[in-house]
Amino acid sequence: MPQVTIEYMIMIPILIMQIFLFPLTAGWIMNTWVDSRRTLALQEAASHLGSSMQQIYSSLNHAAIAAGTVTNKLDIPPFIEGYAYVGNATLRTALDPALNSSKILDITLRLMGVSIEATTSVTLGQNVEWQQNSTFMSNSTYASINAEKQSNGVIRLSFGT
C-alpha cells in the first residue's frame, strides 16, 4: 500500500506538473535572453550616440572653428530586432547653476513596444545648449545629431528630425 501511494498520489502529479514546468522554464529563459540581447544592443547604440555627441562638441569648441552648423549621420541600426527606438536628452549643470560650471547631457533611449531603456551621460562645457523637446527617432530618414555653433561661441545641440 505505501508503494502505491508514492507512485500514484505523489509521482503522477509531479510528472503532470512537469508538462507545464518545462515550457514555462524554457519560456522564461528565452525571455530573459531576448531582453538581455535587446538591452545590450540598445546600450551599444546609446554609448555610440553619446560618444558622437561628445566628439562633435569637442571639434566645434575652439576659437579657430567659425560659426556654422554640423550634422552627423549616425552609424547605428535603425531597428533593434524589428523594434525602432526613441531618444530624449536633458542637460544639467555639474555644480550649482549659478557657478557657470560644465554641463552633463543625460541621453535616454527607449525601445518602442517593449519596456527596455538605456542611458548614457556626456560631459560638455558650459557653453552648450540643448534644444528642448528634441527627440531622436531611430528609423527616421533624418536620424542624426545637429550642432549649431553660434557667433557668441555657444554650441546648440539637438537630434535631427
Added chain:
Amino acid sequence: MEHRERVNLTASTIDHLVAVTVFLAATLLFIGLFNQTIQTAVIYQRHRAIATKASDLLDTMLLSPGIPVNWGQTDSNLTGFGLQDPEFTQYRISPYSLMRLRSSVGEPVYYNATGQYYSNVTMGDRNFMLVPYNLALDYSYVTRLLGINNTYGFQLTLTPVVSVSIQETQFANSSATFNVTAAGVGFPLSYTTISYCFLKVDSSGPDSPSYDISFGTVNADDTGSVSINIDNVAADDSYAFIAYARLSGLVGMGYHERTNDHEQYVVPFIDSFEEGRVLLAHSYNVHVDETETEATVFYTATYVLLTEDFILREMPIITEKEHVVYGYGTNQTFGNLTIPTHNPGILVIPYKTTGTNRDGVVLMPWGISSLAFPVVFGGDPQKQEWVATDIRQVIVGGIAYQAKLALWSLEGYQVNG
C-alpha cells in the same frame, strides 16, 4: 505471488524517483548554464561600454582647457575640468593645471607655520613639488565636475616618454665627467641634441651660498649617449646637472644632483600660482623633530628655463643670501620668493648650513614638465573588478608625455552606456 508483486511495485517507484530527480537536476543545470552565458554577454557589453567611456572621458580631460581656461595659473576654483593648454589646440596639456592635481601617491606634508597640508610629489632627495590642499584639486570634486560621481572611478597618470639619465662616471683633476643617455620607450634617441646646465654651489665666500652656472649644447652618438666634462669641480662640491634632449620635436629632460648635507636644507612650498609665490622653510620645521638644536640655513635662488629655441637661460631671483631658521623661538618663520614668469622652468635653490659649512641644492619645477615629474591623480584601480584603460601621446610644456586613463564602474553589474 504476493511477495513478487510487492517487489515490482518498489522497482517502479524507484524508477520514477530517479527519473524525476534527474530531470529536475538537468533543468536546473540548464538554467544555470544559460544564465551564465547571458551574464558573460552582459559583462562583455559592460566592459565595452566602460572602454568607450574611458576614451570619451580622456578626450574630455585632454581636449578642453577647463573653466576658467587659465585655472592652472590662478588660485581660483574651477567649475569645469580640463587640462588642455589654453594657448594651444590638440593634445597640448597645461603644465600648471597638472600641478594643481592632488597627488595620489605622495604622502601629504603638513606645515605647521601655515597650518595646511600639502600635496606631495618628491623625486629623489631634494626635488620637491608641494602644493597646498586649498589649491590642489580633490579627486571627488573632479568626478562631480565630470558628471561621473557615484558611477565611475578613474585614475589619470602622465609619465614622460623620453628618459634622460645622467651619471657621474669619472672624477679626476678637479673635473667631473657625466654620461648623459637619452632613450624613448625601448629605443635610444640616436644623435639627439642635448642642452645642459651645470650649477655648482659655492659656500666658501662671506656672501655664500653663491653659485657658478654654465651652459652647453652637445650631440649624442647613435646610442643616444654623450660624455660631458665639467672643469673646476671638487670632490665635496654640491651641484645640480640639468639636461634636455630633443630629437625631431620629441623632447625629454633629466637631472642629477649631488649634495653634501643630508640633514638641513630648504623646503619650498608653493603658496600662490597666480602670483608665483613660494614659501621657503627650514627642513627641521617641516619634518618636526623636537630633539634638534637651533639651526640656520642660508640660501639664494635662481630660475632656469628652456627657451623656445631650446637654449637654457638663467633668471636670478635671490642674489643676496637670505636665511631660514629652526628654533630660536621663531620656528614659525619662513622665507618667500616670487617667480616672475609663467614660462615653465626650474627653481634652483643653493643653500648652506651654519657651522659645518655643508651645502647642497634644492630643485622645484614651475610647470610640472620642467623636471619631467610624473602625475598620478584619482582613485586606486588595484581593487576594482575590471578596469578599462586608454592612452594618448601628449605634449606638456614642450616635453613628451604619455597620458593614461584607467576607468572602472562603481555600479556593480548594471550596464551603462
